[in-house]
Amino acid sequence: MRLSTKGRYAVMAMVDLAMHGDGKPMALAAIAERQDISLSYLEQLFAKLKRNALVKSVRGPGGGYMLAHGPDGTRISDIILAVNEPISVTRCDPQSPHGCTKTKMRCSTHDLWTELSNQIHLFLNSVTLADVVNRRVLGTSGRFMNVDIPEAVELPIAVSAAE
Numbered sequence: 001m002r003l004s005t006k007g008r009y010a011v012m013a014m015v016d017l018a019m020h021g022d023g024k025p026m027a028l029a030a031i032a033e034r035q036d037i038s039l040s041y042l043e044q045l046f047a048k049l050k051r052n053a054l055v056k057s058v059r060g061p062g063g064g065y066m067l068a069h070g071p072d073g074t075r076i077s078d079i080i081l082a083v084n085e086p087i088s089v090t091r092c093d094p095q096s097p098h099g100c101t102k103t104k105m106r107c108s109t110h111d112l113w114t115e116l117s118n119q120i121h122l123f124l125n126s127v128t129l130a131d132v133v134n135r136r137v138l139g140t141s142g143r144f145m146n147v148d149i150p151e152a153v154e155l156p157i158a159v160s161a162a163e
Contacts, residue, residue, distance in 0.1 A: 007085035009037050010045045011132075014054070014079050018071040018129040025057075025064035045083055052082035071130035077121055087124065088117045 016031045028046060032039040046065055049055045054074060055065045067074060080087060090113040091100035101107055131137050 003080070004085060006045065006083050007080040009035070009041065010049065010079050010083045010085075011076055013037065013042055013045065014049070014067070014074065014129055015132050017055070017065065017067060018074070018133050021066055023066065025062065025066050027064040030064075048083045049079070052078070054078060054082055067129070071133055072128055074129045075125055076127045076129070076132070077124035080124060087121045089113045089120070090117060 012035050013028075013031050016035055017026055020026060020030070020034070028042045029039055031037070032042050046055060046057075050057055050065075053068050056068050057063070057065050077087065090110060092106065092110065100110075127137055
């Protein structure tokens with residue numbers, strides 16, 4: 001699966017809003033500067049996020065955007081889907097009854113990629129903005145980060161009589 005910049009930037013901006021918003025409206029210009037994302041691109045993304053009720057906007061001086069549901073109530077999958085980013089690793093159009101091959105049949109690995117898409121969606125559906133902000137998403141992939149690994153120790157090898 002390849003997540004486009006649309007999905008990644010939307011998640012980055014929402015995490016930034018959760019980290020720095022403190023329940024108050026935040027100007028998109030501040031998020032754009034901190035995250036190094038084009039302001040006009042963020043405006044397009046936040047229009048979709050607002051349309052999907054993930055953010056609220058406040059007009060006027062001191063206005064901007066704020067989370068509609070708080071960090072605990074906003075799932076990463078909702079953000080990605082709100083900006084029209086499919087969570088799929090298949091070539092097939094999920095709305096089409098036809099497959100992705102020249103003969104319109106499903107490829108032999110279709111079920112594998114469909115199940116992988118389902119697992120990715122389940123994972124992203126289980127992670128909230130609060131999880132990302134509080135660094136609660138590191139599983140075994142982050143197990144060795146910031147951990148001193150001791151020097152290799154040579155252990156004696158037992159040799160059995162059968163060798």
